[in-house]
Amino acid sequence: MxxxxxxxxxxxxxxxxxxxxxxxxxxxxxxxxxxxxxxxxxxxxxxxxxxxxxxxxxxxxxxxxxxxxxxxxxxxxxxxxxxxxxxxxxxxxxxxxxxxxxxxxxxxxxxxxxxxxxxxxxxxxxxxxxxxxxxxxxxxxxxxxxxxxxxxxxxxxxxxxxxxxxxxRMLSAQLTYFFTLMVTLTMLFSALIFNYYFLERQQAMLKQNINDAVSHLATSTQNYLRNHKTVIDNAAKQLTIVADDPKQWQNMLVNLHESYPSFISMLIADPRADIISASPASRLINIDNEENINIKDRDYFIESFYNHRLFVSSVFLGRGFGNDAIIAMSAPFYTDLQHTTTAGIVEGSLDLSHFSHVDQNNEYTDDESVVMVDEQNQIIYASEKLGLTALSVFNFTVNDGVYRTSLELLNIEHPDSIVPEYIYAHKTLDNGWTVYILKEFSPLLKLAEEQMFSSFLMLLISLVCTFYISRKLSALLTVPLEAVASQFSASAVGGTKIPSIDENSPKEVFNLYQRLAASKQQLIDNQVELEDTVARRTEELENANRKLKELVDRDPLTGLFNRRYAEGKFNEMLDFCMRSEQALTVVVLDLDLFKEVNDNFGHLAGDECLRIFSQLLQKYFKRDIDIVARYGGEEFLLILPLSNALHIKHHLNSFREAVSEQRFTSPEDKREFSVTVSIGAITANADYANDLDKWIKVADDNLYQAKQDGRNRTMIDIITE
The missing domain is CATH 1.10.1760.20 (Arp2/3 complex 21 kDa subunit ARPC3)
Known part of the structure; x- marks a missing residue:
């Protein structure tokens, strides 16, 4: 460009x-x-x-x-x-x-x-x-x-x-495109709104399911811990009863372990922290030096023996009993029922494989993963597919970036990525542990993608159907209309009826055809009658023409039609508009403060101003059917048949602006000046009034209002009924 x-x-x-x-x-x-x-x-x-x-x-x-x-x-x-x-x-x-x-x-x-x-x-x-x-x-x-x-x-x-x-463009193409636009926009918005609420519903269900799952797992874990804490507490109470008979400890411990196999191992330690009894018994002897194993540095011994309380440890790596990650539960037992002297502790190493069993038998969905951490954020258990190591710190980042969703999102493998990896829910247990349920985010996005593609495919199918149906519908209008036009065109032969114009055509088109056919026949009859009348009236018309030639129809100064001519033509224009059912506009224009032009620049300047103003009128209202007349002095009259009510005011304002921009020159002293014009008008259907005075009365009232409002105004009444 x-x-x-x-x-x-x-x-x-x-x-x-x-x-x-x-x-x-x-x-x-x-x-x-x-x-x-x-x-x-x-x-x-x-x-x-x-x-x-x-x-x-x-x-x-x-x-x-x-x-x-x-x-x-x-x-x-x-x-x-x-x-x-x-x-x-x-x-x-x-x-x-x-x-x-x-x-x-x-x-x-x-x-x-x-x-x-x-x-x-x-x-x-x-x-x-x-x-x-x-x-x-x-x-x-x-x-x-x-x-x-x-x-x-x-x-x-x-x-x-x-x-x-x-x-x-063809009407059929325009109609087809319009229908396609409407269907496209309607279906797109409908599909998007449906998909939006569908995905919102899916997220709500998913959130409910994952929250239910984490609550279920948390409750199960808490009950699991509570039950085994009760076992250790009861064992300590039984050992208190037989504290003076250490020979019974081993058998009691073995029987207890057999009843509660969820413990990997169980042991009893004396006040020196030496292990006296263990189950399984094979773990009682240190293979390397065949000495008793001492656990005085273990938290579960210190907390239970010295602080006299039931203790549940954080996850830690077993020692002397294997290298498994375990959770120790311990409780003190006493030499008497009054708990005055501590005889030792009883401890059970809880089997973490229980959580794997709970994970594998998850009753909700197969694509959920479990992570369980202790109060120090160390991993107690994690689903195998996550690839997380027990005893390691659970590192993750909460994804709160550009992804819009009502779900909580986190990343494990790629902490800095804007793309979320998992949907999660978590719950903290009474002992400070936290349970997480993770669900991959990509299946939800895949579902949204499938919904989008399905909607898009349905849209394409609908567009093809709409395009085809629209073309057929438009043909129902355009083909009969073309047939009507051909029927009454100059090349049509006789009064032969075209086959497509019949009772199967749209009612409006068929009525139009019947009216045109009747009008055509009436025109033929009128033509015959007119030919007879013409012969009789020729002499009268010639006489009338001679008289008309004697009349002066134009204003000598401006060259415009005069008032008598305009008033005589009004009825003719009115009948013309009535036959075509079109609107008519009557306009009265008056030059503002025209007397000051004559007073300040002379009458010759005033005459020159009127002539140039008239030329502008003829330039802007130049249709053959427009009547532009000097009504008297600086006042002018326009009669505009076949007016467009939507554009007439804009056209009058364009003329008014052109007048205000026009420069006039005084013939005597060559001084320049400008004038403005006030305009009053009425636009109405031709059957508004048969008398021109009624039209001029409304236009003149509007002209008066334009003058009152400060001149250089256009006031118009558009009467639609």
Whole structure:
């Protein structure tokens, strides 16, 4: 686009659209996960349709800046800039915006998104389809919305110097496109709303399930610990009873262990912390030096023996009884029932494989994982597929980034990634332990992707069906109309009825055909009668013409018709508008403060002003059917048949502005001056009144109001009934 060819009005309009798009794109609509819908690009499509590719590109750069601020990703300039150019050039080829945008995302946009996500963004390939589908659907949404806005807003549809069609479009194509737009937008919004609430429901169910699972596991774990604490406590009470008979300790311990095999091992230690009894018994003897094993440095001995309390340890690595990660439960027993002297402790090493059994028999879903940590955040147990080591610290990061979801998310393997790995729920037990239930996030995203693709596929099928049905429906209108036009065209032969105009045609079209046929026959009859009448009236008309020639129909100063001519023509124009059922406009114009022109510049200047003003009138109201007359002095009268009520005021204001901008020159002293005009008008159906005075009365009242409001005004009454 050359600099000299830049339309300043278009440039300003494209910048205003771009700023509006920037502000809208600063607040994209969150859908699910990292998917956001942008509506600010609607203005880019409007610019492409109305102004062409390069103005649309400028608008796209502004609108994309809003996304750049929000996403901090420069790819938006490339994707949406190319889209603007593509739509602009497609518009020049008379391709509808919706069809062009669908082609862009299919041929150019989707491959670009694929390359960008694959080689630049750190996003798993499982998210790729969802992102690409979202971009295409988003493009169809804002393109459909923009096309409907252009159709719905008259100022956009009649935008000055907009890009025009190279070829006149067929009515069937226009109807088909309009139906396609409506169905596309309706189905897209319906599908997106359905998917949104479906995913919200899935998240709520998932959240409920995972919370139920963690509560179940926490309750099970707490009961497991509580039961075994009770076992150790009861064992200590029994040992207190037989504290004076150490020979019974071993048998009692073996029997207890057999009843509660959840303990890996059990032992009894004396006040010196030497192990006196153990189960299994093979672990009683230290194989290396055959000396009793001493546990005085173990927390479970110290806490129970010296602090006289039931103790549950943190997870630790077994020593002397193997290298298993264990949890020790211990309690003191006494030499007497009054608990005055501690005789030793009884301890059980709890089997952590129980949690593996609970994990494997999870009653909810197979894709859930379990992590259990103690009060020091050391891993007591973790599901095998997580690859976490017992006794290690449970390190994770809570993912609260760009992914929109009502679920709690965390990352273990890639703590810094923006892509969440797991959905989780957790619960802290009474003893300070914490239970986590983890569920992979990718299946939920996969479900959203399948929903998006299903909706997109349904949309495509619906569009194909809509396109086909719309063409058939439009044919029901256009084919009969073409037949009617052919029937009454100049090339039609005789009164032969065209087969397509029958009772199967739409009622309105068939009624139109019958009216036209009756009118045609009436015209033929009138023509015959007229030919007879013409012969009789010829002499009378010749006499009348001679008299008319003697009358002066025009004002000698301005060259416009005079008042008598305008009043005589009014009824003719009124009948003309009645036959065609069109509106008529009567306008009274008066030059403001015209006496001051005569007083200050002379009457010759006043006459010159009237002549130039009349030329402007003839320039702006130049149809053959327009009547422009000097009504008297500086007052003028317009009778405008076949008026468009939507545009008449705009046209009168354009003329008024042209008068105010016109410079007049006094013939005597060459001084320049300017004048303004006040305008009063009425636009109504032709059957409003048969008397011109009634029309002029309304226009004159409006002229008076324009004068009262400060002159240089246009006041018009548009009467629709």
């Amino acid at each position: 050359k600099l000299s060819s830049i339309n300043k009005q278009h440039l300003l309009f494209s910048i205003v659209l771009g700023i509006a798009g920037l502000l809208i794109n600063c607040y994209p609509i969150q859908f699910f996960a990292n998917v956001q819908f942008v509506l600010g690009n609607t203005v880019t499509v409007i610019a492409a349709v109305l102004l062409g590719p390069w103005y649309a590109f400028l608008t796209a750069m502004f609108a994309s800046t809003g996304l750049m601020i929000n996403w901090d990703s420069p790819h938006v300039y490339l994707f949406f800039g190319l889209e603007a150019l593509f739509l602009g050039y497609a518009r020049r080829l008379d391709i509808y915006a919706l069809y062009a945008d669908a082609a862009y995302w299919l041929v150019i946009g989707a491959p670009l998104v694929y390359l960008y996500v694959t080689f630049i963004m750190e996003i798993p390939s499982s998210h790729l389809g969802f992102i690409i589908a979202k971009q295409g659907v988003n493009g169809l949404v804002y393109t459909s919305l923009a096309s409907l806005l252009i159709l719905a807003i008259p100022k956009l549809w009649f935008f000055k110097d907009k890009v025009k069609d190279r070829h006149r």
